[in-house]
Amino acid sequence: MPRYALKIEYNGGPFCGWQRQTGQPSVQGAIEAALARLEPGPHTIAAAGRTDAGVHGRGQVCHCDLQKDWEAFRLSEALNYHLKPLPVAVVAAAQVSTDWHARFSAVERRYLFRIVARRAPLTLEAGQVWRVNHDLDVAAMREGAAHLVGNHDFTTFRSVMCQALSPVKTLDALEIGTFEGPAGREIHARFQARSFLHNQVRSLIGTLERVGAGRWAPDDVKTALEARDRAACGPVSPPQGLYLTDVGYPEDPFA
Template identity: 45%
Template sequence: MPSYALLVEYDGTGLVGWQRQPNGLSVQQVIEEAASHLNAGVAPLATASGRTDAGVHAEGQVVQLAVSAELPPVRLRAALDFHTRPHRIAIRGAAFAAEGWSPRFSAVQRHYRYRVLNRAAKPALEEGRVWHVPLPLDAGAMHAAAQLLLGRHDFSAYRAASCQAESPLRTLERLDVVRVGEEVQILASARSFLHHQVRNLVGTLHEVGLRRRPVEWPRAVLDGRDRRAGGQTAPPQGLTFLRVDFPEPPEWS
């Protein structure tokens, strides 16, 4: 059975996240059910580079699945993009997956963007895509605080209680905070992230942005390894899974 890699975009609004859940529709379920049309009516198992939470979006999630239909990737892409309608899930690309390749374990870098709408007026065009913070944020202070978190650390202080990773050690390669018009955007890159790590980092940097806490505080939280000492978990809708790097990237059709 041919194994395929898929490049997937979705709006996470109203979905329970990547993973199948008993309480609602997941991206995984929509894609697996779409793929059943190419697999003799049986939904195959789909695995993904990142198990995004409910309400989190993706521009470049990478998914693997195998189906019995032996289609060129360009036709598989079109078929799955058709069968995922009317959901806001688009199959942007497809490729044959190499033997032993895994979207999860072969990934060497994951990139996320978090968007904060930092203005007095509520979101209208960007509702469901941003965290609305009406008080002015000092993006420069947030960026300075973020630079103190780079490198390999025990990120227990930024890890959800529900996190299933064996180790809290992660290497944060990039955590940039930039102002883009009315928005403050946080760009985070690492080989892998702990559950809620990006959202907990954003919620903690937010306290620095409001000048409730000094620039050094998020690093002190890190060193204390206590989740309860940090800021809130920023809401999911501001987060987008941008892309995944692989040593040998799939050639998308």
């Protein structure tokens, strides 16, 4: 039974999240339903990360097992045909070894969070970025973010529903930059780590937004981190603006 890796792009707005849930639309459910149009199911796919409701994917990766030996391009084309009109697309496909796993073979995940600072409501970019109606001090946000890079106990910045066995994670990089986007000045925060805790990125962004707004000092981030207490976290950001952009493997299956 051949195994295939799929690189997935999706708009998370219409979905309850990646993970299949009874009676609710999910990205996983949409892809499994498309697979069932190609071969009798049931089909169960595994993903590199389970994104929450409203979170987008530009480089999500999952794998599936099929009976037929598909040419990768034809598989992606067939799935995209059956995914229409949902905002989900297979942007690449590749046959992989039967012991390759989208989640457990991954060695790196990267997320992007987009913030737009402007007073006017969003129209064309609505649901794609987090709009804040005040200026943000990016230099202060960078200073606060510097306390978060490295190996830490991130208890403060994980959901109380997080199922990870340990709150200790290594955040390899957190870079914050700006540029002029179509909706105005955008602030981009890019996160890189082997893995993340549930709600970790949104918790960190919500806290750093408080720093940028002048409500927190940059050193308050260090104090919150060292508290190891969820109550010390700043507000959790909304999901819009968050993208799973890349998943890294020892060998790129799509190369």
